[in-house]
Amino acid sequence: MTLEEDYYRDMLRIRRFEETVLDEFKRGVFSGTTHTSIGQEANAVGVIRQLLPDDIILTNHRCHGHFLAYGGDMRALFAELMGRQTGICGGRGGSQHIHYKNLYSNGVQGGIVPIAVGMALAEKQKKSEAAVVVFIGDGTLGEGVIYEAFNMASLWSAPLLIVVENNHIAQTTPTEYALAGDIRMRFQAFGIPALELDTSSVMEIAGNTFQLMREVHEDYSPRALILNTQRFGPHSKGDDTRSEEVVALLKEQHDPLAIMERQLSSASVSSIRSEVEQEVKAAFETALADPVARMEGRA
Amino acid sequence: MKTTVLDSLNQGLISALKADSSVHLLGEDILDPYGGAFKVTRGCSTAFSMQVIPTPISEAGLAGVTAGMALRGLRPVLEIMFGDFTTLIADQLINHISKFRWMYNDSVTLPLVIRTPMGGRRGYGPTHSQSLEKLFMGVPGLTVLVPANFSVGIHSPGSILENTILNTDSPVLFIENKMQYLQPLLTAETLADFEVDLRYDPTDINQQYPIYCLSIKGAPSAAVTISAYGFCAELARQAQLKLAFEEEIFTELIIPTRLSPFALQPLMDVVARTGKILLIEEGTRSLGWGAEVGTLLAETLGDKLKQVKRLAALETPVPAAVSLETGMLPQQEDIEALLRKMSA
Known part of the structure; x- marks a missing residue:
């Protein structure tokens, strides 16, 4: 498998x-x-995909x-969203509070950025050579604490x-x-070099991130990386206020899968598609059959 | 020279920094020669320059930074200069720090101690004098500690702080009190008039957080039980001593050092004996520590509990003027007056 095929498969x-999650929400599988x-x-x-094995992700x-993309198990993610004991x-x-290996997520905007700085400083202090990546969206740029974090990241030279x-829309x-x-x-105001990319090409993002x-x-x-991107789905489940035409146009112009498909042979696209279909189906069905999580402690 | 609570806490910090190089101290203005606004960190940056990090004025960010350090194996200690500023770290404490261990299905540890001084009686006014710890009690996953001004048995404020920094894998809010700082540590000798009994909550497996039970030595059985923490505990002890020797009113005083999670068991048999409890706190009265403890006692003791009284601050901001602040915060005379009534 070429790198292009590999990345295409990961995106697919x-x-x-996620398409399965949104579909099955309507049927009540997820709550x-x-x-x-x-x-x-x-x-x-x-x-x-550019990270080294010890690197850390805050999301x-x-x-x-x-x-x-980090290599997390799809069945465990399905199971987590379904409230199963086998969930992550x-x-x-649930959907937005997960920890797996060196990946941590939380559902409140902004607070993960100083945490990422602290993790980067800890790794530097331990001389582990691990670096940290933190993902935020444009909406989170409204949270004040991230600017405290940018200041400290730069002040203390955090490997971050x-x-x-x-994605140009906050909810x-x-x-x-x-x-x-x-x-x-x-x-730039905090002395952090920043690169801005206007692309949905995974190869372009990969090359720049590697550097x-x-x-x-x-x-x-x-360092900072600003990725101008587009979200085709709703913020959450059914809360998209954009018209179907607007979203369709975004998809026509910015779909990372379509961009990749144009570069791959149709045989390889269809083989990857059927492989992924099988994986998603099997992961979904296994998770669905897993035992429901039970609360302990109420006397 | 007598050892003060401040000295003890300072020694606790220094011992922890010395014992474990993963201990890191962060805070505003903590570098020598200043050594922190209340001098608790005095000497730390000189002796352990690699482990002490002076910071910008960014409480919310710092709580996050230290949480990140803790999640990746360090043992950070964060000083928040005034307890009033804990409002700035509330998001980190409630939505991040206290949640990670449980929310991540016990797959991480988060050994973080956030220290801060609460309390008034120094004329600092509405935003530098509050006792806000009740905002953080009852938050699952967060321990709230408050030292007492005793050095009895193996425990002192500094030893509790040191052990917590070195041995606790969950986040702790460590509440100090500005008036406590300069108090001399009371020892078995200076407490000669008292019988001091050390108890522990059964869930405190390593017996790190003593509950002090004070009664007057050789006195007849107590008429009222008092419970208080922080500087109010010292006011209560003074009142207890005075009423015993001047008016022959005898009481028992229970001083917890862990406020949350709070366990009732150690109090229960004492309160069951007297049937009367006076609960004292420096924060505002409504919906606070006293309300919780009073309710727990009522639920558990039923009709063995005859009387519950609370003494706390009035429901206003803490005033700046000395005369107003004195009227707003609970005083020793208020404790004495209540005890006279309750014992009658």
Whole structure:
């Protein structure tokens, strides 16, 4: 399998996992809430596949793609969302609160950024050479604590890559209603070199992240990567206020899967598709049959 | 020179930094020669320069940074200069720090101690004098500790702090009190008039957090049980001593050092004997520690409990003027007056 095919498969796994979640929500298999990253798969795969084995990932409410790109088990993620004992966190966390190896997520905006700084400083202190990547969205740029974190990351030279997935919409609020000034300048103000990419090409994101991570590792200092991206699905489940035409146009122009499919042979695309279909189906059905999580402690 | 609570805490920090190089101290203005706004960190940066990190004024961010350090194997200690500023770390404490261990299905540890001084009586006014610990009690996954000004048995404020830093794998909010800092540590000798009984909550398996039970030596059985923590415990002890020697009113005083999670068992048999409890705290009265303990006692003791009284601050901000602040916060005279009534 070529690297292109490999990345395509990883993105397709995320896409099909999340499409399955949204479909099955309607049938009542899942409860509570979820946040999908359909359209943003190139960010997860392009960035996370460049990490070294000891590197650390901090992620947010929209974390399924990051978990799967990191090598997390699809059945355990399904099971976590279904509230099964076999879930990543035994059903305690659900869709947006997971911990697996060196990946940590939490559902409140902003707070994971200083935590990422602290982790990077701890690894530096331990001389482990691990670096940290933290994923935030454009909406989180409204949270004050991240600027405290940027300041400390730069001040103390934390080996940290801050990835802003700017999908141009925070829940239902377009970025232009919520954000003043320029995203890159925010980082520059703290002395953090920032690169901005306008692409849904996983290969382009991968190449640039590889270079940035090398700088983070070699210079022991923070970098920022701003990924201008598009979300095709709702913020959560049924809360998309954009018209179908608008979303269809975004998909036509920015679909990371379509971009990749144009570069691959149709035989290889169809073989990867059927492989992923089988994996998703098997993972879903296994998780569905797993035992439901039980609460202990009430006398 | 007498050892003060401040000295003891300072020694506890220094011992912890010395014992384990993964212990790191962070906070605002903690570098020598200043050594922290209340001097608890005095000497630390000189002796352990690699483990002491002076910080910007970024409480929320710092709580997150230290949480990240703790999740990756260090043992950070964060000083929040005034307890009032814990409002700035509430998101980290409640939605991040206290949740990670349980939410991640016990797959991580988070050995973090956040120290901060609460309390008034120094004229600092509404935003530098509060006792806000009740905001953080009852938060699952967060332990709230409060030292007493005793050095009895193996425990002192500094030893409790040191053991917590070195041995606890869960987050702790360590509440100090500004008025306590300069109090001399009371020892078995200076407590000669008292019988001091050390108890432990059965869930405190390593017996790290003593509960002090004080009664007047050789006195007849107590008429009222008092429970208080922090500086109010010292006010209660003074009142207890005075009433015993001047008015022959005898009481028992129970001083916990772990406020949350709170266990009732060690109090229960004492309160069952007197049937009367006075609960004292420096924070505002409503919906606080006293309300919780009073309810627990009522639930558990039923009609063996005859009387519950609470003494706490009035429901206003802490005023700056000395006369106003004195009227707002509970005083020793208020404790004495209540005990006279309750014992009658």
